[in-house]
Amino acid sequence: MWFGERRAEARLSSELRYHLDKLTEEYAASGMSPEAARLRARQEFGGIEQVKEDCRDVRGRWLEDLIKDVRYAARGLRRSPGFLAVAVLSLALGIGANTSIFSLINAVMLRSLPVVREPDRLVLITRLRDEGKPASVSYPLFHHFRASLRSISVSAAHRTSSPTIVIDGLDEVAEADLVSGDYFSMLGVEPSVGRLLDAADDVLAPQSPAAVISHRYWQRRFAGNPDVIGKRLTIGNKLLTIVGVTPPRFLGVQPGRTPDLMLPLTPMLSQEEREEPTNNNLNMIARLKPGATVQQVNAEVQVSWEQFIRAVAAPFPEKDRARILQQRAKAFPAHNGVNPLQYDFSQPLFVLMGIVGLVLLLACANLSGLLLARAASRQREISIRLAIGAGRGRLVRQFLAESLLLAALGAVAGLCLSYWFSGVLVNMLADSGGLTLNVAPDWRVLAFTCATSVLACVLAGLAPGIHAVRGSLQPALKEARTGGHRRLGRSLVIAQLAVSMVLVVGAALFLETLVKLHRVERGMQTGGLLTFTVRSAEPYPAARGLAIRAALLERLSSLPGVEAASAAATLVIAGNLWVRKVQVQGYTYRPDEDETAALNVVSPRYFATMSTPMLLGRDFDPRDTAAGPKVAIVNERFARSFFGGESPVGRRLTSNDVTYEIVGVVADVKYRNLRDASPRQFYISWTQREGEQPASYNYLLRAREGDPLRLGSSLERVVSEVDPSLRLRRWRSYAAIVDRTIVNERMMATLGGFFGLLALIIACLGIFGMMAFQVSRRINELGVRMALGAGRGDIVALVLREVTLMLIAGVVIGGACVRAMSGLAGRMLFGVTPTDTGVFALATVALGASALAAGWLPARRASRIDPMTALRHD
Amino acid sequence: MDTPKSDLLQGTLDVLILKIVALEPLHGYGIAQRIRQISRDVLQVQQGSLYPALHRLEKRGWLRAEWGEAETGREAKFYSLTRVGRKQLEAETANWDRLSEAVTLILRTAE
Secondary structure, X not given: OOHHHHHHHHHHHHHHHHXXXXXXXXXXXXXXXXXXXXXXXXXXXXXXHHHHHHHHHHHOOHHHHHHHHHHHHHHHHHHOHHHHHHHHHHHHHHHHHHHHHHHHHHHHHHOOOOOOOOHHHEEEEEEEOOOOOEOOEEHHHHHHHHHHOOOEEEEEEEEEEOOXXXXXXXXXXXXXXXXXXXXXXXXXXXXXXXXXXXXXXXXOOOOOOEEEEOHHHHXXXXXXXXXXXXXXXXXXXXXXXXXXXXXXXXXXXXXXXXXXXXXXXHHHOOHHHHHOOOOEEEEEEEEEOOOOOHHHHHHHHHHHHHHHHHHHHXXXXXXXXXXXXXXXEEEEEOOOOOOHHHHHHHHHHHHHHHHHHHHHHHHHXXXXXXXXXHHHHOHHHHHHHHHOOOOHHHHHHHHHHHHHHHHHHHHHHHHHHHHHHHHHHHHHHHOOOOOEOOOOOOHHHHHHHXXXXXXXXXXXXXXXXXHHHHHOOOOOOOOOOOOHHHHHHHHHHHHHHHHHHHHHHHHHHHHHHHHHHHHOOOOOOOOOEEEEEEEEOOOOOHHHHHHHHHHHHHHHHOOOOEEEEEEEOOOOOOOOOOEEEOEEOOOOOOOOOOOEEEEEEEOOOHHHHHOOOEEEEOOOOOOOXXXXXXXXXXXXXXXXHHHOOOOOOOOEEEEOOEEEEEEEEEOOOOOOOOOOOOOOEEEEEHHHOOOOOOOXXXXXXXXXXXXXXXXXXXXXXXXXXXXXXXXXEEEEEHHHHHHHHOHHHHHHHHHHHXXXXXXXXXXXXXXXXXXXXXXXXXXXXXXHHHHOOOOHHXXXXXXXXXXHHHHHHHHHHHHHHHHHHOOOOHHHOOOOOOOOHHHHHHHHHHHHHHHHHHHHHHHHHHHOOOHHHHHHOO | OXXXXXXXXXXXXXXXXXXXXXXXXXXXXXXXXXXXXXXXXXXXXXXXXXXXXXXXXXXXOOEEEEXXXXXXXXXXXXXXXXXXXXXXXXXXXHHHHHHHHHHHHHHHHOO
């Protein structure tokens, strides 16, 4: 019993005893013997226990009742461990799945930035992508906003980068955030050692360029040694000094990222990045002035943006101006910082939340069925208790206590399960890339779990409870063979089948999407292909860079086990798209036509390495030197859209003021991702690329046979043999890169499939339990039927007919629900529509087969009943 | 003990308790005694209804209960009137006056 409760009991006793003693004293004083006085006092006082009960009633006793009910329920559950195990397991699965997905939503969308002061006063000010999602701003735009917006106090710009850094002669790749001068003061973050960056660091040529390292990096790389302050590090040709360490839990402003270094923005940007108003690669975050709102900032942003973009568009010809002026800007609340995850994952996460919600519903329906069966077998007990005057409300409460206890056990088990499951989900989303999400349960997650379990408890326990109590009095204490149980039980099974139908169709759609994506024509062979990048610790002069790259490629081609080797500036089907304006000789654009084409810069043998068929003309070869005539290769779509049926070989195209002669045509290759159609595309040889040469190329190796990753072991050595300053970076199989672009689709297929299967299992358990229970209740009737000549087959058919009827109802209802919800997942699908007949047929067959299998076991048992035994059965 | 006894009218026990306690803080036994004495043994409160009533009034916030030392040196639970309780007492007294006046009026004019 509760401590307070026990104290109140003791006080009540002593209060009443005092009264009794005083009465006794009174009678003793009037001359009675002590014995007689006590007796008299007792008589006058009446039943002490009764008075106590009345006082307890007045005081309110729901807590006491609750404890009693829970104890009673615990005793009952301990007696049926099988029921307990099934019930807790199905609740744990339902609650666990919901908690995991919610933890993820919480981590991606709800959690505020850690350590940062008053995160809900932060705003993200940005241009918008066409879809209305936040994009980024340029350095000039950042300064324009900063100078013109009045409702913000401080603002800062931020961009991510992963440079090669050299400390103590050792080079490594670090994750860096380039931040403007007000970054730390805006966030209100204090250093744990040394100082953080400020405005004096964020100038073009600072007196001593400074860097700040993260607490995590400090621990990992320097073992938390305070001597790190004053250490020098080099990035490219810049020498910086470490001046401070961030506080322990500070993770910057981009959830999912864990930067090692924070560097001043202005000195780290190239001149082009600083001056070009359309070079958008910064995130701008600002703090609201006291009293200001995001709406106010947004209103100011509109005015300020209009000014800026008009100035940008002014020098362009009329036709382009409209496209430029179409762009929009907006201010977003940014309590969780710059958060691309929120936009990438929100839709799949919400759909998943819906799916696991349905799974929980299934688990509840299942549990409800189990409780109903239990209640039915306790009918006699309930009738007796009602007959001797137990209140109905009280009995319903007792049923609720049982499901409350189950829900509590399920919640605890579910929390444990979700802790593990969230980790699995984060890995799935991260897909071997760096993604740090804090999915540890916080108050929101715990509150969610509690609410979910209470809901589950009420959903599962209320209906059977009310039903049991309501049905019990009319047939009095006789064994009740009411139809009510069967009706409720049947509706529960139909509901389960309908929900399962929705989940199975969903799973089939997501699986089909994944299969279609894998089967879609890519124009290349991703299997057996290895890719990596090479970086030099210090940049080379252009000519030397070209020579070293050519030497490296030659060396790679001659490696044993390598069929072909080549290089490309951009990896395709990796989420990148590089487009440029082109003019084609003899072709005039229609006024509304897009004047761009996708571009890639590649080495000779690129198409051979990728297994992209060469349709016409020739590949790049050693003839195509930097000084020689400029040549280009185009894809089929390019050829068709600019030259119709004619051969493009020998024709000319112009881009960035350089004119190229087309020497070949290749098949269409998917560019940005597997979903988008191949764009028209042209290729330039890496020897003839104009302008500044890139710091690195992506190298590609096609393995002669087997796993391409086996080639990786010797690469490190080969690369450093070509030039000791070269470093191998990020070698991966190409298939893994393509897989990363369909993380969401793979997650939906895997989880959708998993939950679909789970739904099938839960529904089968429900059908099995329900039919087995009914067979046991109908033994008498079945016995009569058999005695009257029904064969075994008839009995099996009788049971299975009922299953089939429920199945049909479930499939029809479920199918209607899918149709109603079909708009929800539409954009996440590929190559299949939510109303696909094949998918529906498949789901129906899967569901039907499982349902009949689940119904067959009880049916068989029914057919094996001995009529004599059955008739004697009460 | 020969005095004829009257049953308490439903609901009047509460107002009697409030009134008694308004004079001074008192324990349950004392309240019962006081009611008997003041009514010259006409009204006898049953313990079975006194204690539930006390607990009910305490729960409603009209009475405050404190444990203190009684005259004999033993610990007893003393009830006293709260501010809300005093208001309630005034309201119920006025109500009672009106009611008894009305009842008396009817009983007298019936002849």
